[in-house]
Amino acid sequence: MxxxxxxxxxxxxxxxxxxxxxxxxxxxxxxxxxxxxPSPKVLQAIRNAADDQLRLYPDPNTDDLRATLAEVTGLTSEHIFVGNGSDEVLAFSFMSFFSPDRPVMFADITYSFYKVYANLCSLEANIIPLDDEFKIPVDAFCKPNGGIVIPNPNAPTGRDISLSSIRKVLDANLDSVVIIDEAYVNFGAESVVPLIKEYPNLLVVQTLSKYSSLAGIRVGFALGNPELIDGLNRLKNSINSYTIDRLALAGAKAAIEDDxxxxxxxxxxxxxxxxxxxxxxxxxxxxxxxxxxxxxxxxxxxxxxxxxxxxxxxxxxxxxxxxxxxxxxxxxxxxxxxxxxxxxxxxxxxxxx
Amino acid sequence: MxxxxxxxxxxxxxxxxxxxxxxxxxxxxxxxxxxxxPSPKVLQAIRNAADDQLRLYPDPNTDDLRATLAEVTGLTSEHIFVGNGSDEVLAFSFMSFFSPDRPVMFADITYSFYKVYANLCSLEANIIPLDDEFKIPVDAFCKPNGGIVIPNPNAPTGRDISLSSIRKVLDANLDSVVIIDEAYVNFGAESVVPLIKEYPNLLVVQTLSKYSSLAGIRVGFALGNPELIDGLNRLKNSINSYTIDRLALAGAKAAIEDDxxxxxxxxxxxxxxxxxxxxxxxxxxxxxxxxxxxxxxxxxxxxxxxxxxxxxxxxxxxxxxxxxxxxxxxxxxxxxxxxxxxxxxxxxxxxxx
The missing domain is CATH 3.90.1150.10 (Aspartate Aminotransferase, domain 1)
Structure with missing residues (x-):
């Protein structure tokens, strides 16, 4: 105090x-x-980037990395926001899209940072209990709300959620943003990235910290319709123009390329x-x-x-x-x-x- | 929109x-x-850090780097906050210490990000005109306010401000936080870091982007009394636990050591x-x-x-x-x-x- x-x-x-x-x-x-x-190519790319150019600011728009991500996701660069780890991306998303006038919804057993973000943004939380098997009760997420965040698979349970269930949540919430946190998606769950072009209310958050063995370089992404990405950029550019350093940019690009x-x-x-x-x-x-x-x-x-x-x-x-x-x-x-x-x-x- | x-x-x-x-x-x-x-020792430290350990999260508390900074500043680690560039540190400071109930004060001709931060935090700004020679009118900053930010030297003018003038501002504002932004201090101005132990309301912000030739790795600091540092940590840990990556930590430490x-x-x-x-x-x-x-x-x-x-x-x-x-x-x-x-x-x- x-x-x-x-x-x-x-x-x-x-x-x-x-x-x-x-x-x-x-x-x-x-x-x-x-x-x-991490991939040896990632380490080499970082070592190569450790040169005199470090005296210069990095590209504030992370154009090169977003172009690489666009290629592998089948989206365009305008669909992609890069942040300093997916935690920053999630925090920025709460700060950008969720409104204090309606409660945000997330599960009772889930990533505990969501509650911290809700508190940071003075948002009321409508906390949805998982069922007895720790499954997401899809219907409960189909009621009026100021935003939704669901990890797929969920943490700390590890349970995944089907594409059709997420579709149901998206259909029921066309006026609020639904964040699907895919931090762990590459270990066997199904990504909803293919739904992005269909649902303007869908924001998918991913990270290099788990699948890409790069927790140490702090890179996360948001993938979604360009209006959402614009909103995140407006916030980022009101806090810090250059969130991703040159070394992380180089490593991240090499990681994406070495799938x-x-x-x-x-x-x-x-x-x-x-x-x-x-x-x-x-x-x-x-x-x-x-x-x-x-x-x-x-x-x-x-x-x-x-x-x-x-x-x-x-x-x-x-x-x-x-x-x-x-x-x-x-x-x-x-x-x-x-x-x-x-x-x-x-x-x-x-x-x- | x-x-x-x-x-x-x-x-x-x-x-x-x-x-x-x-x-x-x-x-x-x-x-x-x-x-x-950057110093060749910095580049070497970064290359050495580009190893398998990148799969692990960095130290969220940046203990090692803060210990090094404590040594060179004569402060303790508890006086030091590390952020993703001084812009993030400044944004966090506005979000932590400045209140919507009283206007924040900064000069009309100064770093233009201050106005952006004020807007981000819904703060009223009392904008103080510099005099005709672009000097800071010290007396104008000695009126009731919800926080003050002054760069020394100022940007984009390059003019410095004397320790005695800053002392006057600090003395007149013991109930609000006075941020001295020292991004450019090492090119000939005088740092107010020695005043930190005297003034609990003083927060000094520094960066590795200019003097240390490391704009590309994104590291900035806040130096101030432990209560202020605690406040910044509370905010950081409500947004992103790990803001500084392993490579930046290694490079920053080497830079501080090679003054x-x-x-x-x-x-x-x-x-x-x-x-x-x-x-x-x-x-x-x-x-x-x-x-x-x-x-x-x-x-x-x-x-x-x-x-x-x-x-x-x-x-x-x-x-x-x-x-x-x-x-x-x-x-x-x-x-x-x-x-x-x-x-x-x-x-x-x-x-x-």
Whole structure:
């Protein structure tokens, strides 16, 4: 608290990201990072960009990167906004499209930053409970609202949502913006990017942090009709003209161009997810069906919070949310096969199987 | 315009940055970039950071970089906030400390982004006219207000403001935050960082974009009392936990550590500024005394806008502001000696001396 803070700052409830521990080396399965390195072409592109040109501002309009994205998505550059990570893109979207006069809608169990953004923008939230299997109740999202945000697949559950369900939400909300947060879409869910030309109210948000192994360079996108993209640009250009640095621009472009590499990586992660799921099932865990690079698990006989601390003692970090309905669950990022073996062995020791 | 934009977006008046032309190679003296490359140690640090670790999120708290900054400034890490360029830091500061119930104060001729931020935050602006020599009228800033922002040296004039004048403004405004924007301070003005421990209402904003030749990596700082820094962190963590990427963190740290290199570069720029000033004076220009890496010039017999276009035709980009009181001025960034010779030769041809 400070007399120098204005009212906005006093009432904020900031997001708390997953730990980035410095005390020792952990098997880090807590922030859904990709366990495999970025494409070698990405690293080379960044090294090449580390030259005297860094004295110059980057392109404020990220034209080159947007052209590359346009090519792979089948959209035009006018459909694309680039931000400093998808969190910034989401924050800007809340600030641009959602109105204080009608409540915004999101699920009770979902990415917890949405609530932070709603609070930041002084928006009332109509929080929609997921059903008992953590599925999105589509009908509940078809009521009047000031904006909707749904991740596909959802986090921290990993459950995906079908194209036809999203279509239903879009059809019912032609006057408000529906954000589909596709941070994890490339691990087995279906993207709604092909619906963008059909639905002016659809904004798809993606990131390089997960699928592209580039959490460290902070690049996210919004894909949507040019009016929405214009709105985001108006906001960005009222805050910071140059949000994406030259190194991130170079790395991002190389990542988009080397999808073959990343598709292989995603396939490995999906295989590891399936193997891990099978083993945990045999150990008595219930696992929410996942289309993401993490799994959401619970055990009928073992307390999740205790498991979390026991795992941490053994040098394995996962994510625990002390929150209604999911306080007996753990979210476990999918690491390499070796990391998941370590995780499984630790679990076995803890539950003494 | 779009029915999907909320009221905030409709009323924005975004900033328009200086051209980053792609049509041909210009002598680029229009966005106050440093004409000399970053320290070789910076480039090496960035190349070293372009490794497999990019798959991981950066440190959201930028601890390592803040520790380095604390060392060189004589402050503690708690006095330091790191943002994605000083523009983001300034925007966050407006959003955190300035209140809609009292007008914020800044000069009529100053960095034009301040007006954009005021508009973004729905703040009334009490715009203070500079005197006829473009000096800050200190007394005018000693009246009740909801916040103050003053660049030292000012842009686009280049004029500095004395420590004692800033002290007077700080003393008269103990209940509101006074931002001193020191983007250009290292080219000959005096920093007020030593006043931070004395004045809880002082926030100093700095950047690596000018002095450190790193406009391309987007790093800026706020230095101030820990309550102010807390406020900025609350806002940042309600928008985007990870604003500074791993490459920028590595480069920034190396830049702060290699001040010897940058001091030499600044000395060269100051010498070139003095030489250029002398020549332009001989050509009949009036030059506002500059403590920055740019000069603000006017000629009694030649129209500035025409000069701007004539220079552009000759491949030389400078900045022209079509704005009351300064519409017959040009802002010219200080380039290398060779670039300034090209500029002077072009001017001579245009005015036919």
């Amino acid at each position: 400070s007399k120098y803070w204005n009212e906005r700052i006093h009432k904020l409830e900031p997001y708390i990201p997953g730990e980035q521990p410095k005390d020792k080396r952990y098997v880090k399965l807590n922030t859904n990072e990709n366990p495999y390195p 073959a590499y990343y598709q292989q990586v995603a396939d490995k992660i999906i295989t590891t997810r399936q193997k891990t799921t099978k083993i945990l099932h045999e150990l008595g865990f219930n696992i929410v069906p996942s289309h993401a690079n993490f799994i959401f698990i619970t055990h009928p006989s073992f307390n999740a919070e205790t498991l979390f601390y026991n795992l941490k003692e053994k040098g394995i970090l996962v994510r625990y949310f002390n929150q209604a309905r999911i306080s007996n669950y753990l979210r476990v990022s999918i690491g390499t096969d070796e990391e998941m073996n370590q995780f499984v062995e630790a679990i076995k020791e803890i539950i003494k199987v | 779009s029915k999907y934009w909320n009221e905030r977006i409709h009323k924005l008046e975004p900033y328009i940055p200086g051209e980053q032309p792609k049509d041909k190679r210009y002598v680029k003296l229009n966005t106050n970039e440093n004409p000399y490359p 010897a290199y940058y001091q030499q570069v600044a000395d060269k720029i100051i010498t070139t500024r003095q030489k250029t000033t002398k020549i332009l004076h001989e050509l009949g220009f009036n030059i506002v005394p500059s403590h920055a890496n740019f000069i603000f010039i006017t000629h009694p017999s030649f129209n500035a806008e025409t000069l701007f276009y004539n220079l552009k035709e000759k491949g030389i980009l400078v900045r022209y502001f079509n704005q009351a009181r300064i519409s017959n001025y040009l802002r010219v960034s200080i380039g290398t000696d060779e670039e300034m010779n090209q500029f002077v030769e072009a001017i001579k041809e245009i005015i036919k001396v």
